[in-house]
Amino acid sequence: xxxxxxxxxxxxxxxxxxxxxxxxxxxxxxxxxxxxxxxxxxxxxxxxxxxxxxxxxxxxxxxxxxxxxxxxxxxxxxxxxxxxxxxxxxxxxxxxxxxxxxxxxxxxxxxxxxxxxxxxxxxxxxxxxxxxxxxxxxxxxxxxxxxxxxxxxxxxxxxxxxxxxxxxxxxxxxxxxxxxxxxxxxx
Numbered sequence: 537x538x539x540x541x542x543x544x545x546x547x548x549x550x551x552x553x554x555x556x557x558x559x560x561x562x563x564x565x566x567x568x569x570x571x572x573x574x575x576x577x578x579x580x581x582x583x584x585x586x587x588x589x590x591x592x593x594x595x596x597x598x599x600x601x602x603x604x605x606x607x608x609x610x611x612x613x614x615x616x617x618x619x620x621x622x623x624x625x626x627x628x629x630x631x632x633x634x635x636x637x638x639x640x641x642x643x644x645x646x647x648x649x650x651x652x653x654x655x656x657x658x659x660x661x662x663x664x665x666x667x668x669x670x671x672x673x674x675x676x677x678x679x680x681x682x683x684x685x686x687x688x689x690x691x692x693x694x695x696x697x698x699x700x701x702x703x704x705x706x707x708x709x710x711x712x713x714x715x716x717x718x719x720x721x722x723x
Contacts (some may be wrong), residue, residue: 565583
């Protein structure tokens with residue numbers, strides 16, 4: 537775009553959200569490919585084609601970038617109208633999201649780095665799995681934290697382990713729905 541055609545002034549909220557997503561996309565690519573400890577803010581700056589000041593304005597440090605990626609995945613799965621979803625609809629969304637390439641990459645990364653960065657592992661669990669379990673619990677006819685945890689474990693189950701090991705592709709929405717239905721039929 538020619539310099540004279542560029543928009544001047546503050547970016548709109550939609551432009552800010554798009555830039556934030558672009559930065560997260562770049563960071564996730566790097567983190568999954570190279571590992572948490574190996575990726576620097578300078579790497580993210582170069583990959584996202586932004587300034588370090590922009591990174592600090594949106595996130596802060598590398599930890600906050602990683603957690604923002606986890607939160608974005610969670611928010612996309614649990615956001616409105618998800619609160620009105622039935623248990624089956626929510627379960628299908630969770631399967632589809634957490635068996636996705638992005639979620640699998642972030643999960644592999646966290647497993648690899650958990651011993652070195654235990655505080656990151658705690659926040660990953662709180663911002664990720666713990667919130668999915670709470671959402672499931674809220675949809676149960678009679679809330680039961682133990683049952684919600686068991687249901688979450690079954691939604692991941694053997695297919696998720698196979699995804700982590702690279703033994704199967706990400707499910708389609710139809711396959712995720714079928715998996716969720718099968719799990720709910722067991723419990």
